[in-house]
Amino acid sequence: MAERNPTREEEFLVQQHAYRVNAFQFIHKMLTWCQTNETKLLMDEMLHSIFFLAKICSVPFAPEEIIPDNSMLQALLEKYPKPVRHLSQFPKRTPFSSVLDMVLLKEEPENEARVRRSLQDIVTSLEATFPVSSTVCISQNTRDPSSRRHYGVSMSTTGCNPRGLMIAASCCGPWDDYVAGAVMTFLSNKRKKRTTPEFDGAFKLPEYVRCEAFDISTGERKAPCRSCGNMFGLPTEEIKEWPYGNCAEAESVSNLLKHESEVKTDVIIPSPTGTDERRKRVQHDVCDKLKDVVRNVPLQFNWRGDFYTA
């Protein structure tokens, strides 16, 4: 007898089961891995991000579906009551980005090898794909060899829908405005054409900036993809284009530009249309569109443009 293809609903259920198991395994791991008081806020932020992403994915699931053991869930909610009460606020970043900061609290940020090993230990001890990031990126002003490292991880979301929403939301506030501008230039466009002819916020980082990405599991260096080449002027031979804003480079470069005014002054935006005023207009449109998207089915929530703070 020929095998029957699974229906869409059955596929959804399988997918949902995998996400739930992954999310549970991930939360459990981080709760046992990190028990210091200073990480409580990061844990709170991470939980909010996980619950929020679970809520907006194509097969939504509630916290009680992630943690089916009721006493365990109650204990968690007692310790971290805020995240579930604020699920109509967007997280500022994906869960693994909070994990990265937990690692940076434990290890010296300038000791890249240790930071990367610590991230690798977490990732390889889990079977989970969500909410684990695959790549870490480090940006640095090389004019001063002892300068601060600015880390970032790739978007750890559960699929296209949440990824697109998180990227759009990141452009509406959390990211540095230049990074947001570069991402928005390509946002609704899968084919390298720019969003509007009136705005092109792609920029070129100064040559003295080092921006290097690594596969977290294997430790191998990863060349920037074509999208990151187009947005930030990173030299690359790569033709693969990841969705604009998905890569670890976006968060890392955003952290660099937010903290290093000298580097930001040296950034070049080649297009005369990449002005602050036009960027703000595009940003306004992106935020309005995002509010519309989440107001409609299947999400149906009112987003006021605010972000969760732990």
Ligand SMILES: [Zn+2]
């Ligand atoms: Zn990229």
